[in-house]
Amino acid sequence: MVSFGGLARMIFGSSNERRIKGLRPRAAAITALEKQYEALSDDQLKAKTDEFRALLKNGKTLDDILPDAFATVREAAKRALGMRPFDVQLIGGMVLHDRSIAEMRTGEGKTLMATLPVYLNAIEGKGVHVVTVNDYLATRDAQTMGVLYNFLGLTVGVIAHGLDDDQRREAYACDITYATNNELGFDYLRDNMKYERAQMVQREHNYAIVDEVDSILIDEARTPLIISGPLEDRSEFYSLIDTFIPQLVAEDYEVDEKQKTAIFTEVGTEKIEKLLDAAGYLKGESLYDVENVAVVHHLNNALRAHKLFQLDKDYIVRNDELVIIDEFTGRMMPGRRYSEGLHQALEAKEKVTIQPENQTLASITFQNYFRMYNKLAGMTGTAATEAEEFGNIYGLDVAIIPTNLPVARIDSDDEVYRTVDEKYKAIIRDIREAHEKGQPVLVGTTSIEKSELLAERLKKDGVKDIQVLNARYHEQEAYIVAQAGVPGAITIATNMAGRGTDIQLGGNLEMRIQVELADVPAGPERDAKIKELKADIAKKKEQALAAGGLYVLATERHESRRIDNQLRGRSGRQGDPGKSKFFLSLQDDLMRIFGSDRMDSMLQKLGLKEDEAIVHPWINKALEKAQKKVEARNFEIRKNLLKYDDVMNDQRKVIFDQRLEMMDAEDLTETVDEMRHEVIEDMVRAHIPENAYAEQWRIPELKEEVIKVLNLDLPVDAWAAEEGIAEEQIEERIKEAADKAAAERAERFGPQIMAYVQKSVILQSLDNLWREHLVNLDHLRSVVGFRGYAQRDPLNEYKTEGFELFQAMLSNLREVVTSQLMRVEIMREEPQPELPEMHGHHIDGTTGEDDFGEGSDGARLADSDRFVDPENRDPADPSTWGRVARNEACPCGSGKKFKHCHGAFV
Template identity: 60%
Template sequence: MFGAIAKSIFGSSNERYVKSLDKVVAQIAAFEPVLEAMSDEELAAQTPKFRELLASGSTLDQILPEAFATVREASKRVFGMRHFDVQLIGGIVLHRGEIAEMRTGEGKTLVATTATYLNAIEGKGVHVVTVNDYLARRDAEQMGKLHNFLGLTVGVIVPNLNEYERREAYGADITYGTNNEFGFDYLRDNMKHERSQMVQRPFNFAIVDEVDSILIDEARTPLIISGPTDDKSELYMQVDAVVKQFVPEDYEMDEKTKNISLTEDGVEKAERMLEAAGLLVGSNLYDVENTQVVHHLDQALKGVVMFKRDIDYIVKDGKVVIIDEFTGRMMDGRRWSNGLHQAVEAKEGVRIEPENQTLASITFQNYFRMYPKLSGMTGTAATEAPEFYDIYKMNVVTIPTNVPIQRIDEEDEFYKNTHDKFGAIAKLIREKHEIGQPVLVGTVSIEKSELLSDFLTKEGVKHSVLNARFHEMEAHIVAQAGSLGAVTIATNMAGRGTDIQLGGNVEFRIEDELRELPEGPERDEAIARIKLEVAEQKRLVLEAGGLCVIGTERHESRRIDNQLRGRSGRQGDPGLSKFYLCLEDDLLRIFGPDTLFAKMMNSNLADGEAIGSKWLSKAIETAQKKVEARNYEVRKQVVEYDDVMNDQRKVIYEQRADIMDSETVDEVVVDMRNDTVNALVADACPAGSYPEHWNVEGLKAKALDILGIDVPLEAWIEEDGVDPELVEERIAAMAAEHMNAKMAQDDPAIWRQVEKSILLDRLDHYWKEHLSTLDALRQVVFLRAYAQKTPINEYKTEAFSLFERLLDQIREDVTRILSVSELRMPEPAGLPELPDFLTGHIDPLTGLDNSNDGDGSAFMPELFGTLAGSPQAAVGAGASGENPYADLPISRNAPCPCGSGQKYKHCHGALA
C-alpha cells in the first residue's frame, strides 16, 4: 500500500530514471543553435575534433551532449528528420549499456544512430546486430548515409561475402549484421591457421536490435558449425519402418517439452521388431552395444509422432524444410541435429542427407557476454527484465512515447472451439473491411493462416497471407498492410522489420509500381500521384479507426502478443486490438486449468456463443507467466552447461591465438615433449616403487612409439640403480637430442612452420572430438538424477576430467608426429580460405534449428565429395552455359532451384 502511494507521488523507479536524463537532453539542445549555423563541412569536421578530445583524455560521457547534438543536426540535413527528445533519451540508455524499450513506430533505427556514432568515434568498432539480412542491408544503407556524412565508415555482414569483404566490413567504424553472421564468423575465425585470415577485431560495443528476439527467444539454441559423418540412410529407413508400427499405447509424450519415450510394452515391441530386422545386438534394447540404435529409435519416434508437417516443417522440392517457430519463415538449408532431420526425411520418404559432427559451437549468451559493453532496443522487454539482468547484467528502461497512445485494447473473447472462433474472426474482419479499416491478423502457424484464409474466402473478403510459403514478398506485403481496406494474415510479426504506415507505404509503392519507369518528368508525375493517393487513403483510414489488430490465439510468451498488438497505434495513431481464444488453443489445452475452462465453457456456452471477462484474461496471463518461467529455466540450464564448455573454449581459443601470433612455438613443443616424458615415466615407474615393480617393457615400447628413441632402461637399472626422476631426466635428454638431430637436417624457418601447423591441426582435431564427447555426455548425464546426484555437478566433474585427457592427448600426439614421422616439408605457401562448413543454430534439448540467415545450406562438394547430391547432375544442369535463375533474388548459399541438391553458387549460380 505504502509503495503504491509513494509511486503515485514520486513515480516509479523507471520514471525517475528517465526524468533524470532530461538534464542531458537539455545540454544536447543547448548545442543546437551553434551547430545549425555550421556548414556541412564544418559539421563533418566535428568527428576529428571529438577524436582529438578523446586522445587528450576526455571521456565519451563528456563529449556525449555535443556528439548527440551533432547527430541530430546531421539527421536533419540528410533525412529531414530531427530526433525527438525521447529518441535522445533512448540513445543515452543505449550508450550506457542498457536496454531501451520503445514502442513500435517510435523510430528505434534512428535512435541507435546517436549511441552508434558516439562509440564509433573511438575507432574500436561498433556492431549493430539485426534479426535478418534484409534489415542489416537496409539499416546499413539508410543509416550509412548519416554516418558517412559525418566521416565514419560503415560495413555490412551478410551471407555470400568472401573473406576479404568480411575483413573490410569488420574494419569499418560501424558494422551492421545478423546475430548468426557475427557468431559464425567468430567460430570460423577460431578455426583458421593464420591471424591474417581472421576477419573480426577485438570486441568493443554492440547494439542489439529486437534484443528480446535475439537474446531471449533464440538464446536457447547454440550456434554450431559442423561437418558430415558416414552415411546411414539404410538404418534410418529401417528404424522408421519400425516406429510407424507403434500405436499410441506404446509411448508416452510430453507436448510441453516435445519429449517422447517408450512404455514398457513399447520397449518389448521395439526389441522384437529390431531383432527381426537384424538391428539389435542380443535381445536387450538397452545393452551398451545398442546405444546407437536406441538413439536413432528415439529420434525416429520424435520425428514421426511429435513433429507435424506444415507446422514444424514443410516438404518442398523433395526436401524437408524447417519452419522457424518464432518468425514462421522457411529456413532453407537449416537442419535439425542429432539425426532428427534424417528421421523426418525417412518419415516423408525423401532423400536422406548425412548427419553432421560438431566442429565448433557457442551460445548467444556467451558470445554476446564477450562484448565489454552491450545494449539493446525493442518494443517488448519489460516482461523479461529479470532474465536480461541475471544473464547479461543489462537493465531494461521503458522510454515514454513521443505522442500518447490512442489504441484501444479490447478484452479477449473466448469460444468453445476453433470453428466458432474463426467464424467470429471472419465476421469481424468482413465488417472492418467494409468500412475500409485495415486489418492485421496474427496466427501461430501456417495451418491456422490457411484455415482462416478459407473462412475469409467464403466471406468474400480479399486478403494477403504472409507466412513461410511466401516469405520473399513479406516486406512488401507488410508495408501495405495499413492501406484502405487491406486484410493481412501474418504467421508471426516478430522481427518483420517494416513499419505498417496508415494509408500505405510510399517508398514500397514507388518501388513496386514504377520499377520499369526511367527517371524523368513522367516518373516524377507518377511519384506525386502516389503520394497524393497515400495521403488521401491515410485520411480515410484514420476516419475508419486506424489499424485493427486481431490475434487468433494467445502465444506462449506475452512479448509475442505485445509485438503483434504494438503494430497498431504507432506515433499516436488511433487503432484497435483484440484476441480471440478457444478451448482447442495450444496454450489452453496444454497449460491451462482444464477443469475450470472445460466446466465453464462446455456446459454454459452454446455453439457460436462467446464469453469475455477480465478474470479469464487474468487466468490466461497466469498460464503465460508459467510458460515464460519454464522457458527461462530451460535457457538458464543451457547457459549453465555452456559455461562449463565456455571456460574450456576460452583456453583452447586463447592457445590457438598464442600459437598463431608466435613466430616460433619451439618452447611450447619442448614443454609438451617434457610433459609427455613425465607422464610416461610416472605411469611406468610410480614414485616410491622399486625398479622390479616398474613396467620396463611398456615404457621402452612407448618411448619408441611416441619419442622415436630406444631407451636402454635395463642397462640404466643394472649400472646405476636409477630412480624415476633420473629416468625422466635421461629420457628427456635423449628425446631432445633426437629432435635436435632431426631439425638440423632442414631449414629452421620451414621447421617452425611445420611445428605451428601440426600444433593447430592436433588442437582442432582433439577439440572436435572433445565437443562430440561432451554432446554425448550431456545427453546421458540427466540419468544421474535417479542416483540422487545433481546432473550439472556431474557434468562439470566429468567435463573437467575429459578436458585434462584432451590436453594429454594433444601433447602426446604432437610429440609423436614431430618425433617419429618422416615429414615432407614443402616451401611455405599461402593458406587457403576456410571452406563453407554447414552452419546451424541448434537446440541442444530438442534438435530444433532456429537459424534464419539462410547461410550454409548444403555441403561444399570440394570438401565433402558427393555427399550433398550429384555434382554431375549439378554440372549437367548448367552445362548449356545459361542461368535461367539469373534474375531471381536467390541467396548464393541457398539450394539451387534446379533441384540438384547443391548450393546455388556451386550450381547455376556459378555461371553468373
C-alpha cells in the same frame, strides 16, 4: 489496500520513470545546442568527428562528449536524411549508450534512435556492430543510415550471405558494421579455425546494438550455432556394436515405447562389458568410466535402433539407402538423417552402406557470443516482460522509452467463446464490418495452418483481396506489411511476420517508390510520380483515420505476453488512432493450461448460449497469469541449457585463446620443449610407479613407449639394470636424448622452417582433438541425465567429467604434438593447412527447421556454395541459383517459398 511497494511507486514513481526523469535534463541540454549546430556549415559539421576524436585522445570520455555528439547527429540527420530525432529518441539513445535495452513502441523510430549511440561509440575507432534479424534489414538499414554516417565521415560495412573473406574483413574494418546475428556467430567460429591471424575477418568485440533484441537474445538463443563437417569412416565400429544387440535377451534391457527410450539393465551392462573387452574397445574397468562415454552413446543408439525403430514403419530401405518416414504424413523424407549416430546405427542394423557421421567442428550459443562484447545494448518494441532474463543472463537493464505522442489505440478486453468454430464466426464478422467501413485490419495467427484456414473461411464468406503472410522475413513480405495500413486492407500474418517494417496508415511512401518506380530514372517524370504517390497516400491516410485507424485482431493468445504485445504494437503509431482485440476459445492451447473443462461446464450452467462471448477484465488477468507461468518455465529451460553450455564455453575460451597465442608467437620452441618434458614425465611415472621396487618397474613397456612416442631407440633396459639408479635419473637421460634429437632436427631444418612446422603441427593437432572433444561432450550430455536416477546432480556430473575429458584432451595434445615433431621430415614444398569442409546450422526453436540448409546437412560455408545475386539466377536452370535460403522465394518464379517448392522434401 495498497501495498508498501505500490505506495512508494505512487509517491516516487517507478524505477523506470525515475530513470527517464533523470535523463530528461540531458536531452534538454542537447536540444539547447540545436541553434548553435544549425549555424554550422556542412564542412564544419563534418569536421566535428575529427574534433571529437582529438578530445578522446586528450583524455575526454565518451560521456563527456555525448551532448555535442548527439547534437551533431541530430543536425546531420536533418540535412542528410530529412529527419529530426525527437527528444524521446535522444533519451533512448542515452539508454543504449548506457549498456541497456530500450523498449520503444513500433513506429517511434528505433532505427534513427540507434544512430546517436552508434556514432558516439564509432568515433573511438574500435568498431560498432548493429545486429539485425535478417540480411534484408541489415542491407536496408546500412544503406539508409549509411548516408548519415558517410556525411559525418564514418565508414559503413554490411555482412551478408555470399561475401568472401576479403570482403568480410573489409566490412568488419569499417567504423560501423551492419550484420545478422547468424553471420556474426559463424564468422567468429570460422575465425577460430583459421591458421594465421591475417586470415581472420573479425576484430575485437567492442560494442553491439542488437535490433529486435528479444527475438535474437531470447527466441533464437535456445539452439546453438553449429559448424559441422563429415567424420572419417567408422562403419566397422558401428557394425561391431550392431553385432552385440542380437546376443542380448529380454532381461538385458528395458524398453519404454511411450517415452521412446531403451536402456541396459545391470545384467545387460555386464554382458556388454565382456563383449567390448573381448573386442578391445573397453577402456578402464567399467563401461561407465569417463573414457567410454562415446562407446556408451553408440551402444544406446544401437539398442534404440533394434528395439524402438521398425522397418517400413519408421523408415524404409531403398537403393542401399535408409530413408526416414515422416510419422505425421507417412511420406518419405530423403536427405533427412537422424543425428548423433542414430542413423548410422540403423544403417548397421539393416546392413546397408553406412554413411559418414557429421561431426561438430565448432559451436556457440548466442548467449555466449554476445556476452563477449565489451559493451552490449539492444532495442525492441517488447522487452519489459523478459526483463528478469535480460538482467540474469546478459546483465542488461530494460528501460521503457515514452512515446513521442500519447497512445490513442484502444485495447479491448478479450472475447472468449466456447468453441473454435464460434470464435472464427465472430472473427469473420468483425473483419467484414471493419472492411466494409474501410478500416485496415491486421490479423495475427499463431501458425501457418491457422492463417491459411482463416483465409479460406474468409474467401468462402465472400471477403476477397486478402494478403496472407506466414513465412519469416523477406523483402516482398516487408512490402506487403508496409501497405497493411491502406483503407480496407486485410493482412493475415503469423505473429512474428513483418517485424522491422513500419505499418503506416495510407501506405508506406518509401516502399511504394522502391517497388512502383524502380524502372523510372531520376528526373522530372520521377519527381512528378513521387508527388502523385504522396497525394494518394495522404488521401488514403485520411480515409483510414476516419475509419478508426489500424485494427489489430488476434485469433489466439501466444504463450508469451511479449509476442502478443508485438502484434498489438503494430497499431497506434505516432499518436494515430487504432484498436486491438484478442479472440479466444476454450479449445485454444493456452486456455487448456488453466482448466477450461471446469470453465466450460460452469459457463453452460450459467446459460452461455451458442455464439455468445464472455468479456471481462478478470479473464485478461487470468490469462496473463497463465502466460507468466509458461514464460517462467521457458526461462528455466533456457537458463538450464546455458549452465551446460557454460561448461563448454569456458573450455572453448581456453582453447581459442591458446590458438591466438600460438598464431601470434614467432617461436614456439619453449612451448614444444615443455610439452615434450611433460610427456616424458607422464611416461616414466606410468611405468615406474613412485616408491615402487625395481622388480615392479615395467621397463620393456617403457622402452616401447619411448620408441613409439619419441622415435628413439634408447638403452632404457641397460640404464634400469645399473646399481642404485633412481627413476629421476632415467627420466633425465630420456629428456637429454630427446632434447638432443629435437635440437639436431631443428638445426637441420633451420629456425624459420622449424617455427612454421611447430606452429602447423600444434594448431592442426589442437583442432583435431578439440573436434573429438566436442563429440565426447555431446555424448556425455546425452547420457548424463540418467545420473539423476542415482540421486546425483547431472550438471555437477557433467562439469566434473567434462573437466576430466578436457584434461585428457590436453594430455593427448602434448603426446600427439611431441610424437609428430620427433618424426617430422622436411618436404620440398610445405603444404598449406586447409580448413575442413564446413556446414552451418541454426535450428529454428519454433519450427525445428534448420535456418541454414536443406535437410540436416545445413549450408556449406565454402566459397563454392555462396548465395548468388537474384539477378544472375536463371529461373529455368537450378544450377545457376547457388545456395537458396529455406524461407526465400523460390528462384523458379512460382511465388512459393523455396522450402515449399524446389527445396521441398519429396
